[in-house]
Amino acid sequence: MTEISRVSRACSKESFRKRVFSQREIELFGERPEKLAAGFAAKEAFSKALGTGVRGFSLREVELLRDDLGKPYYVFSGKAADIVSEKKLKAHASVTDEGDLVTVFAVLESE
Numbered sequence: 001m002t003e004i005s006r007v008s009r010a011c012s013k014e015s016f017r018k019r020v021f022s023q024r025e026i027e028l029f030g031e032r033p034e035k036l037a038a039g040f041a042a043k044e045a046f047s048k049a050l051g052t053g054v055r056g057f058s059l060r061e062v063e064l065l066r067d068d069l070g071k072p073y074y075v076f077s078g079k080a081a082d083i084v085s086e087k088k089l090k091a092h093a094s095v096t097d098e099g100d101l102v103t104v105f106a107v108l109e110s111e
Contacts, residue, residue, distance in 0.1 A: 001041065001102070002037050002040055002044070002101070002103075002104075003100055004033050004100050004101065006037075007033065007037040007040050008037070011036050019059065020039075020040060020043070020059045020060065021039060021059075022060050025063055037097070038064065038095045038097065038102045038104060039063075041102050041103065041104040042093050042104045042106065045104040045106035046091060046108075049091075049106040049108045050083070057079040057080035057083060058078065058080070061077045061080035061081065062076060062080050063076070064095075064104075072094070072095050072104075074091040074093055074106075076091075087110070089109065089111075090111065091106065091107070092106070092108075093105070093107075
C-alpha cells in the first residue's frame with residue numbers, strides 16, 4: 001500500500017523516475033499519479049513476495065504493464081529476469097486504488 005501523493009511528490013524529481021521506472025513505464029504512466037504509485041507499489045510488492053527486498057536487481061528491471069483490457073502484469077529484465085527464471089516463478093499482480101492510497105497484491109507461484 002502506497003500513498004499516491006507521496007509517490008507523486010517523489011516523481012517530480014527526474015532522478016527518482018529514472019532510478020525507479022523503465023522508459024516503457026514512464027511512457028505508459030505519463031503524469032498520472034495513481035499509475036505512477038501503482039507501478040512503484042508493484043515493485044515493492046514483488047520484492048516483498050520474493051522475500052529479499054530490493055537486493056540483486058534494480059527496480060527498473062521490474063515493470064508493471066497492462067494488457068488491452070487493463071489487466072496488470074509483470075515484465076522482468078536484467079537480473080530480475082534471471083532471478084525469476086532461476087527460481088522458476090510466475091508473477092501476478094492485482095491493483096486497486098481508493099482516495100490517496102494504491103494497493104498492489106503480488107503473488108509468486110513456483111512451477
